[in-house]
Amino acid sequence: MTSVLIVTDAWHPQINGVVRSIERTAEELRKMGVRVEILSPQPFATLPCPTYPEIRLSLVGSRRVRREIEARACDHLHIATEGPLGLRAARIARRAGRVFTTSYHTRFPEYLSARLPVPLSWSYAWLRRFHNSGQGCMVATSSLEQDLRERGFSNLMRWSRGVDHELFRPYEGSVLPADIARPVFMNVGRVAVEKNIEAFLKLDLPGTKVVVGGGPQLERLTADYPEVLFTGAKVGEDLARHYASADVFVFPSLTDTFGNVLLEALACGLPVAAFPVMGPLDIVGGTGAGALDEDLRAACLQALSLPREKARELAMNYTWAESARQFLDNCVAAYENSAAREAA
Incomplete structure (x- = not known):
């Protein structure tokens, strides 16, 4: 049985x-017969991240992380984040000469x-060293791939995302x-501030903002x-x-690399209004399921007239099953490419 260990600080x-991407990918991989292990901050003591207390940073040494990795004895190692756990796992893998992959989820320098x-x-120099060491x-989109390649990132692989079409759908x-x-x-x-x-909220729009x-x-x-309806997390x-x-x-947002919420909204039949930037351009651009404009108010008003059916139709192209297959193919390819280079 193929096995994958995913190390994540999130x-x-x-x-x-x-979190949603890793969780759903793991679920789909298990359906495919893959053993998936998750190494997260949960077993360790943590402290709140400065300026962002909802995020907990692991307080753990390399020896403990090494034991946790070895105990899971997985074929493939994937390091999902650049936090304390991810950094230690990458250092351990490099010293052991072990093949591993990473993923670029967040435009951390902009955040x-x-x-x-x-x-x-x-920030980009630090991230480049981390990701290029695997x-x-x-990466989730062609825009992000191009942006990172121009910044000197190498060995880039495409890993798109999916959406649960049964849960996220039009409701009466x-x-x-x-x-x-x-x-x-x-x-x-x-x-949060990085979500812009x-x-x-400052737009002059008819109706209600939620x-x-x-x-x-x-x-x-x-x-x-006070005129905006804030519902809290759902x-x-x-x-x-x-x-x-x-x-x-x-x-x-001007800083997201993809935007899972875009797919969730589209799957529910909701047209999108956004700036023409990474994420919206890759998912919505030219599909008729949303309006992209440097004038966000104009995009909002234009999106009002778009058919909800078009939004749902676009979302149906994205599945978690295909996302998981891409992920596993990348893990296998990284291992095979490394073996080929060593043989040469």
Whole structure:
């Protein structure tokens, strides 16, 4: 039986695209007969990440991580994140001459610069060393692949994402307050500075703005924008029904590498309004399922007239089964390519 160990600093109780991607990929791999092990911060002591307490950073030494990796005895090692666990796992693998892959989920340099005066070039240099030290770096889109290649990243592999079409689908009725003014423009995701949510909240739009999610900016934005409906975090069918209750999904982020929430919204029949940047361009651009414009207000109003059927149709092209197959193929290819180089 093929086996894969995924090392990740992002895991429950966090609610984000990285956790969902790893979780759903693992589920699909197990359906394929693959043994999947997850090494996350859960077994270790942790401390809150500065400026982002929802994220816990593992306090663990290399010896403990090495024991955890060896105990799982997996064929393939995938390091999903660049946090304390990921960094130690990569160092252990390099010293042992072990093949491993990584994945680039988050535009960390842009996230960091949104909080601290750290030059992008410094952050990218560090990330480039980390990801180039493995035998493959998985990326979700062609835009991200091109961007990283131009920054000197190598061994890039495509790993797209999927969406649960049975859970995220059009629903009858609405879970929003009955007296809410229409149309409803909705954003779903972490309420944090890097998501650029205020670009959405400041727009002069008809109807009602709704924000679904939690995060470090929630308290302040709730106070600053009393006319906006903040629902807090939602999961499962409750989340899907919130999507389906809106008229347009607004995605103001300028820093996401993909945006799983885009697929979830589309699967619920919700047209997308976004800036023409990485993620929206790759998923929505030219499909007729959304409107992309440097003027986000114009995109929102244009999306109102788009057919919901078109959004659902686009989302059907993305499955977690295909995503998992891509992931496993990349793991195998990295191992085979390394063996071929050694033989040469």
